[in-house]
Amino acid sequence: MNRAMAMFWRQGYQATSIAELLQTMDIGRSSFYAAFKDKRSFFIECLDLWAERTLDLIQRSRAQMPPVDALQSFFERGFVAASGAKGNWGCMLVNTVLEMAGVDDALADHASRHLDQLQALFGDCLTDAGAEPVRAQELAAMLMLFNEGIRVSSRRRVSQIHHRQSIATTFRLVRSSLS
Amino acid sequence: MNRAMAMFWRQGYQATSIAELLQTMDIGRSSFYAAFKDKRSFFIECLDLWAERTLDLIQRSRAQMPPVDALQSFFERGFVAASGAKGNWGCMLVNTVLEMAGVDDALADHASRHLDQLQALFGDCLTDAGAEPVRAQELAAMLMLFNEGIRVSSRRRVSQIHHRQSIATTFRLVRSSLS
DNA sequence: TGGGTTTTGTACCAATTGGTGCGGAATGAT
DNA sequence: ATCATTCCGCACCAATTGGTACAAAACCCA
Numbered sequence A, B: 001m002n003r004a005m006a007m008f009w010r011q012g013y014q015a016t017s018i019a020e021l022l023q024t025m026d027i028g029r030s031s032f033y034a035a036f037k038d039k040r041s042f043f044i045e046c047l048d049l050w051a052e053r054t055l056d057l058i059q060r061s062r063a064q065m066p067p068v069d070a071l072q073s074f075f076e077r078g079f080v081a082a083s084g085a086k087g088n089w090g091c092m093l094v095n096t097v098l099e100m101a102g103v104d105d106a107l108a109d110h111a112s113r114h115l116d117q118l119q120a121l122f123g124d125c126l127t128d129a130g131a132e133p134v135r136a137q138e139l140a141a142m143l144m145l146f147n148e149g150i151r152v153s154s155r156r157r158v159s160q161i162h163h164r165q166s167i168a169t170t171f172r173l174v175r176s177s178l179s
Numbered sequence C: 001t002g003g004g005t006t007t008t009g010t011a012c013c014a015a016t017t018g019g020t021g022c023g024g025a026a027t028g029a030t
Numbered sequence D: 001a002t003c004a005t006t007c008c009g010c011a012c013c014a015a016t017t018g019g020t021a022c023a024a025a026a027c028c029c030a
Helices: A002-011 A018-025 A029-035 A039-064 A067-080 A092-100 A105-128 A133-153 A160-178 B002-011 B018-025 B029-035 B039-064 B067-080 B092-100 B105-128 B133-153 B160-178
Strands: none
Touching (some): A002 A092, A018 A029, A039 A092, A039 A105, A092 A105, A092 B133, A105 A133, A160 B133, B002 B018, B002 B039, B018 B039, B039 B105, B067 B105, B067 B133, B092 B133
8 A cells, every 4th residue: 555655646646547556556456446445535545644644754753853853854854765766756735736626626625634734733843842823823834835835846856955955944944933 | 729728727637638628629629630739749839838928927027017026926916817716726837747747757847947947037037136146046946936835825725815925925035135 | 613622520449447247266164 | 175255366347538530511712
């Protein structure tokens, strides 16, 4: 299932056929439809799994370091770990929103709600760091905008160094805004 | 052709079938294949048209107002004009990059190069506004990141007001950085 | 009006899509 | 070993995909 999720992550929903999925999961057609209802339902499961892992990633970091550091490490990890030689696939939630909006709005909304959760978690980290609730919400919204932007940019052929720099300057701004 | 472009813009490449295109263009199948080589080639034409119009939009604004105002009006127009009751379709270039990356990399690169042009134009406006070349490039890159982010965000159900606010604060930052 | 060229409507094609059903193989308990 | 049950490979299906062939129609200049 991890492989299937990665496939959806990289290629999106429409461009991934069931045949491809079966091959990478190394199971038969019957087994697939026995375990999952639909291609669509299965995609949602993968989407949820992806979101869950992403939230967990931040939560775990938060237990080990100051909250703002945890946030920053989240952005940096997304650009180092996920982008090997194989290239970066961006954020599955962002990808899904842009692919399905105007095609399957329910699906796009589902991904969008996950992004809301992520933004809420950003806010939590910022209040933890001592920001006032209102200000934390503002900053979280800004970080989400930054996230969406950099995830798009990461699917282009822009140099990694440049992204790192953007992250650095953004978080310098965030930190200065908190002190 | 405008209608066809709008269709691709809203639904993306894969989700738009030839049959739908023919219907909205109100032409027959033969006429289509006589005028355009492929679905893919036709999509590229639409993409180029969209990019051309976007660049023109900025250029025209630049002839009528200070360069930074022109940039700001570009962002604001994208959110008022394009987003009627029918909703906002974001930026066709950004949409294409995210849809086709990992599926048809050549197509994604094509859209990405258009974004490079757009970013270059951002840079021109900023140098016009008196920024030093290096600084202008930095700011242009930041604006492109902002553009990518807000175009994603605009396809979610986030309130318009919020976007306007983001634009305002971003440009306040840009202006203060220029003075 | 006539003949030749372009345009266009439509039937048709092979390939692929997501999804179902069946028959046999593996499994496990007695 | 036997039986029942679960599992799975594979054939099959209808629908849709992008693309082509071909003939009829519209057009234009003489």
